[in-house]
Amino acid sequence: xKIGRQTHRASAISxxxxxxxxxxxxxxxxxxxxxISFTDHVWLLVTGELPSEAQRRVxxxxxxxxxxxxxxxxxxAARMTLAAAPEALQGAVAAxxxxxxxxxLGASEDAGRLLHETVTRAESNKSMRAAASExxxxxxxxxxxxxxxxxxxxxxxxxxxxxxxxxxxxxxxRGRYTEAAQAIALVLPEITGKPLAMNVSAAIPATLLDAxxxxxxxxxxxxxARTASLIAHLLEERTRPIGFVLSHAGAAAIDYxxxxxxxxxxxxx
Numbered sequence: 268x269k270i271g272r273q274t275h276r277a278s279a280i281s282x283x284x285x286x287x288x289x290x291x292x293x294x295x296x297x298x299x300x301x302x303i304s305f306t307d308h309v310w311l312l313v314t315g316e317l318p319s320e321a322q323r324r325v326x327x328x329x330x331x332x333x334x335x336x337x338x339x340x341x342x343x344a345a346r347m348t349l350a351a352a353p354e355a356l357q358g359a360v361a362a363x364x365x366x367x368x369x370x371x372l373g374a375s376e377d378a379g380r381l382l383h384e385t386v387t388r389a390e391s392n393k394s395m396r397a398a399a400s401e402x403x404x405x406x407x408x409x410x411x412x413x414x415x416x417x418x419x420x421x422x423x424x425x426x427x428x429x430x431x432x433x434x435x436x437x438x439x440x441r442g443r444y445t446e447a448a449q450a451i452a453l454v455l456p457e458i459t460g461k462p463l464a465m466n467v468s469a470a471i472p473a474t475l476l477d478a479x480x481x482x483x484x485x486x487x488x489x490x491x492a493r494t495a496s497l498i499a500h501l502l503e504e505r506t507r508p509i510g511f512v513l514s515h516a517g518a519a520a521i522d523y524x525x526x527x528x529x530x531x532x533x534x535x536x
Contacts, residue, residue, distance in 0.1 A: 330488065351510070360494060375472050444477045447473070
């Protein structure tokens with residue numbers, strides 16, 4: 268089923284002939300391979316332009332900051348999938364990525380939209396703090412979570428968020444989106460009655476958007492970064508397997524409270 272009109276039948280990302288491969292207008296082998304970093308290449312692929320030094324530093328910092336955070340659900344899903352299907356590395360990576368949504372990794376896109384809305388509203392003769400207070404109030408009234416704030420482990424501050432903001436300052440890339448992120452952090456205690464520290468999911472869009480990264484591509488950055496971590500976990504799973512340990516631990520942590528015959532005792536009790 269076609270959704271909407273599809274009249275523009277072209278792509279500006281890559282083409283090739285018998286002698287050369289072009290990526291965003293650059294000769295892949297002559298201009299890119301061995302001459303730019305993978306971070307440069309990601310920025311080029313997404314935006315169509317090679318990054319400045321500041322843009323490279325910011326994106327590189329984001330990719331390093333979000334790649335790994337222990338045995339989070341996406342990693343557990345990937346490792347258990349590989350344990351069950353050891354021939355399907357790609358399936359295990361996909362399983363991990365499919366578990367990245369509004370709670371894990373996908374929150375940076377939601378936070379980016381919140382920051383964009385705040386910046387946009389502040390442009391209509393409002394201070395950034397007033398715009399933040401207004402929008403957070405609307406989120407609360409609608410019983411919507413404030414994406415990018417609060418963390419179950421990093422209560423006082425998320426060290427990754429602090430470092431990303433510092434990197435942006437070092438390279439002169441801090442701007443209106445970072446200002447919006449900090450304004451939201453300031454008004455949250457007034458509106459919610461409790462402090463909710465900025466976490467990495469707010470720092471990612473704040474720094475990337477200030478550097479000129481596209482809003483619509485925000486979710487791709489954490490997904491790209493976490494793919495590298497998933498590959499590391501899956502290599503370890505092949506040499507030091509724990510996938511079935513995770514599976515058994517999950518089963519042991521859950522009680523059965525459905526119907527059962529009189530006298531039945533589950534084997535794990």
